[in-house]
Amino acid sequence: MTALATSVSAPPIARHMSRERRRRLMVIGLVVACVVMTVLSLMIGAVIYSPGDVIHALTGTSHNHSGVVITKFQLPRVLLCWLVGIGLAVAGGVMQGVIRNPLAAPNIIGVTHGAGLAAVVVVLAIPSAPSVLLPVVAFGGGVAAFLLVYVAAYRKGATTPARLALVGVAVGALCQAGILFFLVRYPSNVSSALTWLAGSLYGRTMTSFWEILPWVAILVPLLLRYSHRLDTLALGDDLAAGLGEPVERTRRITLLLAVALSSAVVAGAGTIGFVGLVAPHIARRLVGGRHGTYLPVAGLIGALLMLVADTIARGAVPPLEIPSGMVTSVIGAPYFLYLLAKTGKAGGQ
């Protein structure tokens, strides 16, 4: 629990001011980085375009094929990166706060793979199903996996972060085996296999963007509305209840919303890992532990991570594509190991 309650031990006012300024600068820097990365990501693909091409393409004044490539192939992916990054990061941040577990994240507690399995079943086994259904089905899978994890990890009235994470990983392994089973059982190609195994934005169109957009646009503000109550929850169950907070109810609602958010994202982008884990941690480092402040910042960091990952995935070895989920794993897994070692020192909690 310690990592969450970042020690904000009433600094002197002068230092407080400078810290505020530093935070504001960081946030501004983050926004700039996101914008720059968006433009870079639009430029880099199998062919590298100039910033001018991008501007022409976006304003519709392009004269050559670059306009078509940028608007038809690159733009949907960049927009999806934003949605996926924001969705996963906010969901991860809420999960970490509500379960009071620094190791919690959609992919660690089984939600990602549960949602992925449900989506794979629909996509491969029932190809005639309308794709609008996909986020809904994924949500069902995500909730089911999460409930399974929570019930299985709950022993003697408590669950420790490490056990919840391990049970989550075990459930994730089961769902992953299920995904593999459906991938080999039903004829599929490498790109769809990789989408569901590692998370890839390859070949996404504006359709998938419009499918996920409502979920992110509704759920993220809804979760942000809950940020004050999440702050109250972070004080501990007894104190929160004393302050008049319906602890269990708030916890259930926010968790459900977070699971829904991450499941919808998985339906659109596959089983992308570790963004939901890393982004909230970085955000708390930068701006402190108040949910109202750090959840939006985490969203920006998530988007930035996804943009970087997807740009690397496309641009590293053209014309081949690495799934972006692999890039996020390579970035995120060492961070998880670091967190694990750190929480270990704090007395096994």
Add this chain to the structure above:
Amino acid sequence: MQQLPLAGGTSVNLMTRPEQARTVDESRAAPLEPASGRRTRVGAAAGVAVVSLALLVVGTVWSVAIGPTPMSIGAIFSAVLFGGQSTTAAIVHGIRLPRAVLGSLVGANSAVAGVIMQAVTANPLGAPEILGVNAGAALVAVASLTFLPQIAGVGLITLAFVGATMCGVLVLVTAGLGRGRSDPVRIALAGVTLTTLIFSVMQTMIILVDPSTSALFHWIVGGVNAATWKDISTILPWTIVGLVGSMALAGKLNLLGLGEDLARGLGARVGQIRVLGAGLVIILAGSSVAVAGPITFIGLVVPHIVRRLVGVNNYVVIPLCALVGANMLVYSDIISRYVDPPSEVPSGVVTALIGAPFFIFLARRHRTSR
């Protein structure tokens, strides 16, 4: 009967009447009961041995009998015993028999690697696939096939050993084993995460070199579907070395099972046992990954089942694990052919589907130490 803690027993004795005191005494005696139950159950062991041998024979015949070309039992036996030039004989010798034999060998290897790993790390979640050993071996195997395509056999296996060693050590260091106390859940978590990381790197490599679904699946899930006699001759020496070595180490592993302090008190060189055990795990797990890919959960599941049936004496547990592990993979391979005939799924998918629920059960059961 209520289970009173031993320390409280005497004070209860002083205050209660004789008949109640007797129940207390019984409950004090109760903790000894499982201890005697932990000895080898000879009958159970013999039973498991006979049943699993019989199942293995049946499984092998079954495995040879099924496939796109149906065969009668008689035809199989004549093909195996007398050879011949018929199509049946060619299919049996070239495709189906190696598959069954390799399944047995890899299954035995994985299960025994699991037993030793669990004994050496004193961790019920210890298994080559959990602690990153399989992933390390697979990564190095893929890397060497990528960059040194002409490498095969002994060279590949040696490199797989190196990868397995590196990842195993890395996991133990990350999880803080070096600092004394080892927390099973933490080690398992570190191992699983490292496995994810390695698989990402590995899949990227596969995509860059051979973007075909079959190569991808072979190195992600593993399977004995495409076994050849060459694979068998590659793995067989290591299986023999590994199994003989494990039996030689069994007595020392029994000592280690008493707890590190007690084992030391009885004169065991704990560090030496651990290093030897780790070496055996690397030989067994590394060689099976090199020929069959990272097949999961046999090493985790089989030792638990066998110990539950026959107790904890490693002289009995190790050979039985080899038998049961062989069964698990041979039957998984059989199931893999019934899923979607005439095409099939990698046998590793079947073992994963069987083993993952068991992993959940073990993860749930284990207490996190503080």
